[in-house]
Amino acid sequence: MSEMQLLTWVRGTGLNIAIGLFLAGVLWRLLEIYSLGRKKDLSAPRAAAGASGWHTILRRNLPAPGMLPKAPVTYIAGGIFHVGLAVVVFMFAPHIELFKSLTGLSWPGLPSQFIHLTTIVTLVAMLVLLVDRIKNPVKKYLSTFEDWFTWALTFIPLLTGWLSVQHLLLPYTTMLTVHILSVELLLVLLPFTKLFHAFTAFGSRWFNGSANGHKGVAV
Amino acid sequence: MQGPLIESLARRGISRRNFSKYCATLASMMALPPLAGHAMEKALAATPAPSRRPSVIWLPFQECTGCTESITRSHSPTLESLIFESISLDYQETLMAAAGHQAEEALHAAMKANAGKYLVIVDGSIPLGLDGAYSCIGGRSNVDTLKEVAKDAAAIIAMGSCSAYGGLPKAHPNPTGAVAVSDIIKDKPIVNIPGCPPIPVVMTGVLAHFLTFGTLPELDQHGRPKSFYGETIHDRCYRRPFYDQGKFAKTFDDEGARNGWCLFELGCKGPVTYNSCATIKWNAGTSWPVESGHGCLGCSEPDFWDGGGFYRALSAPANPMQKISVALGAGAVVGLAAAAINRTKKSAAKTGHETTTLEDLEKSK
Numbered sequence: 001m002s003e004m005q006l007l008t009w010v011r012g013t014g015l016n017i018a019i020g021l022f023l024a025g026v027l028w029r030l031l032e033i034y035s036l037g038r039k040k041d042l043s044a045p046r047a048a049a050g051a052s053g054w055h056t057i058l059r060r061n062l063p064a065p066g067m068l069p070k071a072p073v074t075y076i077a078g079g080i081f082h083v084g085l086a087v088v089v090f091m092f093a094p095h096i097e098l099f100k101s102l103t104g105l106s107w108p109g110l111p112s113q114f115i116h117l118t119t120i121v122t123l124v125a126m127l128v129l130l131v132d133r134i135k136n137p138v139k140k141y142l143s144t145f146e147d148w149f150t151w152a153l154t155f156i157p158l159l160t161g162w163l164s165v166q167h168l169l170l171p172y173t174t175m176l177t178v179h180i181l182s183v184e185l186l187l188v189l190l191p192f193t194k195l196f197h198a199f200t201a202f203g204s205r206w207f208n209g210s211a212n213g214h215k216g217v218a219v
Numbered sequence: 220m221q222g223p224l225i226e227s228l229a230r231r232g233i234s235r236r237n238f239s240k241y242c243a244t245l246a247s248m249m250a251l252p253p254l255a256g257h258a259m260e261k262a263l264a265a266t267p268a269p270s271r272r273p274s275v276i277w278l279p280f281q282e283c284t285g286c287t288e289s290i291t292r293s294h295s296p297t298l299e300s301l302i303f304e305s306i307s308l309d310y311q312e313t314l315m316a317a318a319g320h321q322a323e324e325a326l327h328a329a330m331k332a333n334a335g336k337y338l339v340i341v342d343g344s345i346p347l348g349l350d351g352a353y354s355c356i357g358g359r360s361n362v363d364t365l366k367e368v369a370k371d372a373a374a375i376i377a378m379g380s381c382s383a384y385g386g387l388p389k390a391h392p393n394p395t396g397a398v399a400v401s402d403i404i405k406d407k408p409i410v411n412i413p414g415c416p417p418i419p420v421v422m423t424g425v426l427a428h429f430l431t432f433g434t435l436p437e438l439d440q441h442g443r444p445k446s447f448y449g450e451t452i453h454d455r456c457y458r459r460p461f462y463d464q465g466k467f468a469k470t471f472d473d474e475g476a477r478n479g480w481c482l483f484e485l486g487c488k489g490p491v492t493y494n495s496c497a498t499i500k501w502n503a504g505t506s507w508p509v510e511s512g513h514g515c516l517g518c519s520e521p522d523f524w525d526g527g528g529f530y531r532a533l534s535a536p537a538n539p540m541q542k543i544s545v546a547l548g549a550g551a552v553v554g555l556a557a558a559a560i561n562r563t564k565k566s567a568a569k570t571g572h573e574t575t576t577l578e579d580l581e582k583s584k
Binding site: 002003004005007008009011012013015016019020021023024025026027028029030031032035036093094095097098100101102108109110111112113167172173176 | 384441451453454462463464465467483484490491517520521522523525526527531532533534535536537538540541542543545546547549550551553554555557558561562565
């Protein structure tokens with residue numbers, strides 16, 4: 001199989017399989033998680049919950065008061081990495097072309113140089129987080145195989161994408177194939193690992209905020 | 220410098236200086252040291268007597284003659300064709316005067332007289348289906364002819380994507396069982412000069428290299444001369460800055476297209492295509508596909524016909540998404556089944572729940 005045939009396979013059949021498994025996995029996990037439900041809180045609300053749920057979705061993007069000096073690496077590198085990843089995934093013109101062909105939706109992209117810079121910053125932030133996870137005894141103690149594995153699962157597509165655009169290490173065609181394959185692996189495993197927080201994080205925040213509001217800690 | 224070639228060129232209005240410049244350019248295109256241009260000049264100018272010129276046999280198989288058209292209508296026909304003054308083209312069906320059994324006799328005479336020394340140029344793929352019956356010349360299948368002619372060849376040049384990789388005839392579903400030269404011949408040096416058609420100067424460059432140094436140029440993993448196929452179209456494209464700025468033509472007649480923006484979104488395969496169209500260009504350096512407003516098709520890459528559509532962006536899926544509803548359905552079924560199991564567990568736990576009273580706790584003390 002030549003590199004071009006392999007690339008055509010990962011862009012074609014491979015992508016079909018990955019997206020199929022991803023969609024099936026996401027629907028499965030969402031149905032499973034949300035169908036569990038929660039017991040209805042029968043107590044009288046201490047305060048009107050109002051928009052506590054929605055506020056919490058936004059507020060939890062920021063560190064809780066006093067927490068930033070205690071875990072600066074987690075907050076700063078974590079924040080940079082999440083925003084950077086979103087920019088690279090959703091604002092790089094070839095990626096937008098993929099979303100357009102899959103969903104029909106498109107939006108203007110950002111200049112490649114800006115995306116390159118963002119990618120480097122994001123990669124560095126991820127490396128800093130990894131070193132912190134290794135150096136920080138508490139984090140290291142709490143880390144399981146899944147934490148290391150999902151870090152690699154996220155890091156590799158970012159790295160291979162950057163290497164392919166920069167024509168480093170392997171010929172572009174091969175590196176692009178590796179990049180797409182790594183993204184496909186990420187898609188397939190995302191619903192079944194902690195990476196599924198991409199789908200559940202905001203729902204959980206809303207639930208917690210709303211419950212807290214009900215208990216009188218409206219935000 | 221004198222010689223029959225110089226005189227012949229002079230008769231056609233080409234000065235020795237122009238010839239020198241041509242050799243220097245050829246050497247520089249092949250990334251050879253400056254002295255190599257001079258060596259080429261000497262080697263080509265010292266055109267030997269016809270009987271001592273290197274014999275070249277050109278075999279046409281499943282092809283469209285586009286490759287021959289490309290070389291014979293190259294941008295400096297006289298200069299490019301000077302290569303024919305330095306070689307003895309003993310068999311070329313399109314160009315030779317002989318036909319029928321006379322042509323076949325010429326082929327066999329050349330093979331016999333130059334055994335072990337002649338070069339073979341092949342254009343077109345070789346069909347293996349029905350024992351090669353899809354393409355026959357003089358009652359013999361292409362595969363038989365190739366094996367016979369290649370046996371005593373010094374080297375083989377696969378001219379064009381069909382002979383280099385199988386090309387259009389090999390495209391899915393490959394009805395004739397077409398294959399490349401390298402799929403059949405394993406024991407001879409093979410240079411692939413892919414392209415549909417290939418750039419003429421690439422072929423003359425390889426021949427000049429062979430005539431000057433007696434060796435073949437350095438090749439990449441696809442057997443292509445690195446000097447011509449070392450970089451991608453995308454990296455050498457004059458529209459590259461627009462790619463970097465994120466400026467893309469969305470259709471062939473929108474503002475972006477008129478402003479000459481990048482054709483990536485219109486399916487340009489420049490990023491994965493190794494060739495020198497962007498630097499050498501076509502038709503006397505007039506233009507090349509991207510300059511005339513069409514994306515690169517990727518014709519110098521293996522299996523470019525089956526690369527997922529010429530007008531589909533490289534980052535878009537090669538095939539339309541299939542069975543998405545099946546995937547969603549399967550996900551829903553598994554999800555609902557998991558939900559049902561969890562509910563059953565919950566209600567079982569609820570039913571099985573035993574209330575512990577204070578008395579129970581006291582008792583257990």
